[in-house]
Amino acid sequence: MVAIALEGLGAAYGNKHVLSDITTPAFNGGEIVAVIGPNAAGKSTLFRRIAGIIGGPGRIALSGVRDGSRSVAYMPQDDTATVALTVYESILLAAKQGGAWRVGAGDLARVDKTIADLQIGDISFRYLYELSGGQRQLVGIAHALARDPDVLLMDEPTSALDLYRQMEVLGLIRRLAEERAMVVFIALHDLNHALHFADKALLVSGGTVQRCGTCDEVITDAMLRDVYNVVARIERCSRGQRHVIVDGVFVREHAPA
Amino acid sequence: MTPSSEAILSTGRERYRALVGRRLLLLATLALLLCVSLVIDISTGPARYSVLDVIRTITTPSEVDAQRRVIIWSIRAPSALMALAVGMALSVAGGQMQTILNNPLASPFTLGISAGASFGAALTLAFGIALLPGSVDYTVPLNAFAVAMLTALVIHTVNLRRGATVQTIILLGIALVFTFNALLAIVQYFVSDQAVAAMIFWTMGSLTKATWPKLAIAVAVIVAVLPIFVRQSWALTALRMGDAKAASFGVRVHRLRLQTLLLVALLASVPVAFVGTIGFVGLVGPHIARMMIGEDQRFFLPATALSGALILSLSSIVSKSLISGVIIPVGIVTSLVGMPLFFYLILRSGRQSW
Numbered sequence: 001m002v003a004i005a006l007e008g009l010g011a012a013y014g015n016k017h018v019l020s021d022i023t024t025p026a027f028n029g030g031e032i033v034a035v036i037g038p039n040a041a042g043k044s045t046l047f048r049r050i051a052g053i054i055g056g057p058g059r060i061a062l063s064g065v066r067d068g069s070r071s072v073a074y075m076p077q078d079d080t081a082t083v084a085l086t087v088y089e090s091i092l093l094a095a096k097q098g099g100a101w102r103v104g105a106g107d108l109a110r111v112d113k114t115i116a117d118l119q120i121g122d123i124s125f126r127y128l129y130e131l132s133g134g135q136r137q138l139v140g141i142a143h144a145l146a147r148d149p150d151v152l153l154m155d156e157p158t159s160a161l162d163l164y165r166q167m168e169v170l171g172l173i174r175r176l177a178e179e180r181a182m183v184v185f186i187a188l189h190d191l192n193h194a195l196h197f198a199d200k201a202l203l204v205s206g207g208t209v210q211r212c213g214t215c216d217e218v219i220t221d222a223m224l225r226d227v228y229n230v231v232a233r234i235e236r237c238s239r240g241q242r243h244v245i246v247d248g249v250f251v252r253e254h255a256p257a
Numbered sequence: 258m259t260p261s262s263e264a265i266l267s268t269g270r271e272r273y274r275a276l277v278g279r280r281l282l283l284l285a286t287l288a289l290l291l292c293v294s295l296v297i298d299i300s301t302g303p304a305r306y307s308v309l310d311v312i313r314t315i316t317t318p319s320e321v322d323a324q325r326r327v328i329i330w331s332i333r334a335p336s337a338l339m340a341l342a343v344g345m346a347l348s349v350a351g352g353q354m355q356t357i358l359n360n361p362l363a364s365p366f367t368l369g370i371s372a373g374a375s376f377g378a379a380l381t382l383a384f385g386i387a388l389l390p391g392s393v394d395y396t397v398p399l400n401a402f403a404v405a406m407l408t409a410l411v412i413h414t415v416n417l418r419r420g421a422t423v424q425t426i427i428l429l430g431i432a433l434v435f436t437f438n439a440l441l442a443i444v445q446y447f448v449s450d451q452a453v454a455a456m457i458f459w460t461m462g463s464l465t466k467a468t469w470p471k472l473a474i475a476v477a478v479i480v481a482v483l484p485i486f487v488r489q490s491w492a493l494t495a496l497r498m499g500d501a502k503a504a505s506f507g508v509r510v511h512r513l514r515l516q517t518l519l520l521v522a523l524l525a526s527v528p529v530a531f532v533g534t535i536g537f538v539g540l541v542g543p544h545i546a547r548m549m550i551g552e553d554q555r556f557f558l559p560a561t562a563l564s565g566a567l568i569l570s571l572s573s574i575v576s577k578s579l580i581s582g583v584i585i586p587v588g589i590v591t592s593l594v595g596m597p598l599f600f601y602l603i604l605r606s607g608r609q610s611w
Contacts (some may be wrong), residue, residue, distance in 0.1 A: 053504040076501035083497040084552040088273055090498065093553070096491050097506035108270045115269055124269055125276075143502070 001030040002064040002071075002150040004183050009058035011042075011049045018045045018205045019056065022117075027200060029064070029150070029181030032174065032213065034126045034194035036187075037204040038228055043187045047074055047153045048203060049255070050185070065150045072100055073149035075140050077156050079127050087139050088124045091115065094143035114146045117172060133160040141169060145176065152177075161168045170197045191219055203227065216242070225250050280556045283549055285303035291341065293334040294570040298337040301577045302584070304328055339467035340573040340587070341566040342475040343528040344538055348565020349479075349558065350524040351539025352546065353486065356497055357514045357521075357553075358416055361602055362427050364539035369414055369433025369537070370405050374529035375460055376437040376444075377404030382456055383448040398474070398530030405526035408433060409518045419513070430544050462533035462588025464573055471531045478527045482520050483562070489513065490554035497552055535588045537595020538572075544598065568594075 010257055019042050027033050033154040035043050048054045051074035065071035085093065091111045092103065099107075115124050120138050123131065131139065137160045144152055154173070158166040174197050177184045185202075188194050194215055201218035203211040205227050211218045223245070224232040232246045300311045304323065314321045353365035365371045377400040380386040387396045388403040410573075415421055415429050445453045486493065492513055495503040504510050521611045528535060542565030543557075550560040572590040579585055 016380055048501075048504075053501070070507065074505035076499075076505055081498045081502070083494075084547050085494070085497075086276075086551070088269060089551070089553055092273070092500070093491060093494055094506060097495060097508065099491075100592075101488070101490070108273060111273075112269045121269065144505075148505070211563060 001181055002066075002153055002183060003028050004245070005061040005062075006050070007059045007061055007139070009046070009049055009056065009060070011054050012043050017207065018042050019049060022046060022049075022058065022204075022209050024202060024209065024212050026061070027183045028176050029183055032177050032184045032186060032198045033200045033202055034188050034198035035185050035204060036189075036191060036194055037210075041204045042207040043204050044077060044155050044248045045207075047155050047185065047187065048058035050074075050151070051153055052113060060154065062151070070147055071150045072153065073144040073151070074090060074153040075144040075145040075155060075157060077159075083128055085128055086125050087128065087131070087142075088115070088122065090139065091124075091142050092231045095146040095148075097147070110146060114142050117145065117176070118142050119168070133194070134162065134165060135180055138165070138169070141173075146161055148180070150182055152182050154155045154184065156187050159189070166193070173197070191224075195242050195244065221245065268281055277556075279552050281561075284559055284563065286558065287520050287560065287567060291563055291567050291570065294574065295337055295341065298340065298408075298570050298573050299329060299333045299541070301574050302328075303582050321406045335467040335469050335472050335547045336464040337570065337573065339472050339532060340464050340473065340569045341471060343464070343535060344477060344542070344566040344569030345533055345562040346475065346479055346524045346528050346565075347535060347539040348542025348546075348568070349483065349486070349566075352543030352557065352561040353493070353517050353521050354539070355543055356552075357517045358412070358426055358491055359497065359499075360426055361544075362540070362599070363430075364404075364537070364543075365529075366534070366536040366539055367434075367599070368408075368426070368430035369437060370408050370412075370522060370525045371529050371534050372434045372437035372441075373400035373408035374405040374526040375534055376440050377526075378443055378530055379444050379456055380404075381515035382549060383452055394548070395474075398527060402523060402526040405529070406519060406522045408437075413515060413518050445509050448521050458533075458586075460534050461586035462535035462591075463465060463584070463586040464532055464576075465584060466532050475527050478523060482524055483558070485520060486517075486554070486558055489517075490558065494552060494554045495555075533586075533588060535569070536592045537599065537601035540602075541591075541595050541598050542568055544602070583600045 003026045005026040006022050006024045009019060011019040012016065030089060035046065037043055049054055049056055050060060051072055064072060088111060091114055092107060095105065095107055095110050115121050118138055118141060120142065123135055129140065137157060144154065158169055161169060168194060171188065173184055176182065186198065198215055200213065201215045202209060203218050203223065210227060211223065219234065221234060224230050229250045230246050231248050231250050232244055234242055234244055237243055278299040296308050296311050300306045300308050310325070311315045311329060314325055318326050319331060347365060352367065354368065355361060377388065378397045381397045383399045387400060389399040411433070412426065412429060414582065416426055445456060492508045495506050495508050496510065496513065500510050525539070541563045545564045546557055546560035550556045569587065569591065572587050576585045576587045576590045
């Protein structure tokens with residue numbers, strides 16, 4: 001089974017250090033890791049660093065992968081292509097990268113399977129530039145899934161989706177993580193989604209790991225106050241599920257000069 | 258899996274196969290039109306021949322009279338075939354520039370690569386300067402190539418900078434065109450009237466300069482470069498999905514872009530060196546291909562090559578037919594045809610592919 005651990009990862013844009021010393025214990029196949037943190041914390045940079053798009057110090061300890069060349073798939077946050085490709089072709093494109101030039105029956109079967117999984121058959125022969133924001137996001141997820149990765153990095157995959165699609169997509173990711181024994185890192189702003197769907201949480205702030213553990217360990221009142229600057233409570237609903245309830249912003253009292 | 262979901266799965270596959278079939282049919286149609294256009298191009302000129310005459314002269318040259326054989330084999334055929342080669346080279350160069358710069362207005366002509374090649378060639382024509390070592394016979398094309406390459410590198414460097422937008426690159430192209438025109442004017446100021454006349458005629462882009470050896474080199478360049486693009490079809494298509502996306506697919510974005518740009522400079526400089534500046538084929542060809550066939554490079558690339566060749570071949574026919582007995586430089590015809598599309602691309606708005 002696949003396992004991934006981050007050991008002292010860093011990244012810089014020019015002279016500006018965006019990430020430093022990101023170290024985590026090993027995550028195993030089937031686990032969903034919510035990557036949380038305020039805006040500009042370095043979450044997207046961390047994903048790009050893990051995906052190998054940018055370089056930097058540190059090491060990614062990856063074991064048990066099936067195909068080393070395509071073990072990690074990354075779904076970027078913004079997806080605004082003007083390319084004249086249909087959804088179907090774009091998913092085929094994602095599946096074919098780094099593979100053989102010819103398109104075989106197996107490739108098409110993989111595209112069809114991905115389209116069926118995400119229930120986007122109705123838009124599969126529309127052009128990418130005709131899609132709405134939410135549809136683009138679904139297609140972006142399809143691109144990542146079509147690569148059949150061991151480690152899936154998803155940057156805010158549900159930010160443009162309606163409630164039904166959010167539940168659908170997160171449920172699907174939950175199911176696929178287990179079925180395909182993938183490690184899924186998923187950047188989320190909605191901490192309730194993290195509490196519902198993720199096994200672990202990785203709190204990134206100021207370009208480094210502030211905390212890492214189970215969601216219950218990481219997402220606490222004190223963390224929300226210290227890192228997110230909000231007054232919030234974590235309470236159980238009538239079904240026993242933990243929810244984040246935000247009461248307002250946290251105003252720090254400064255000592256008078 | 259239930260029978261109905263199996264049916265849904267196979268519909269996607271079938272629709273895709275039908276799409277591929279339609280595209281292959283379109284490519285075959287383009288190729289057929291190209292053959293027809295080629296024969297008409299050879300038959301058109303001051304001495305008019307019928308299409309049958311042309312076909313007979315090509316298939317059985319020994320059975321026709323010497324004059325016709327010379328006109329068709331030594332004058333018309335090299336020009337007509339050069340139109341195809343140059344059209345292909347410019348169109349593919351333009352298409353790949355649009356792909357790697359993510360810019361609908363990119364082409365060798367609009368971004369100054371053609372102007373740079375002109376200037377490089379002028380340096381040789383005027384002063385005999387050779388920027389690259391090589392045979393004396395090919396100093397002009399080598400110089401054109403060297404300056405085209407430098408221009409391409411300037412564009413590449415600026416495009417890499419953070420915040421470089423579509424508009425930045427177009428403005429840079431305008432600046433480069435102005436710069437090379439000014440440099441060309443300086444060169445023309447210092448050389449004899451005779452050389453100036455030669456240079457002006459040469460910058461107008463005319464297929465009458467074609468010969469069999471030049472055609473052979475142009476074809477060799479195309480044959481060397483196109484397979485590289487074909488092999489990288491999937492990666493090049495991915496580039497148009499945006500850098501982050503392409504990189505997430507494992508494409509080495511910067512390396513692919515630099516490599517493609519250098520090959521594009523090679524493709525774009527050869528036509529300029531042999532037949533002069535021919536504008537807008539590199540802009541119009543790829544757009545026609547994109548509208549007809551989409552941007553999967555496995556189909557887009559041949560469609561771009563065929564449509565570029567067809568445009569220049571048709572332009573060549575027009576350049577010989579407008580005024581009886583006069584061959585207008587084909588560069589003038591392509592500019593007149595291409596300019597309206599350029600305006601359209603600048604002025605249109607709305608969310609769409611380009």
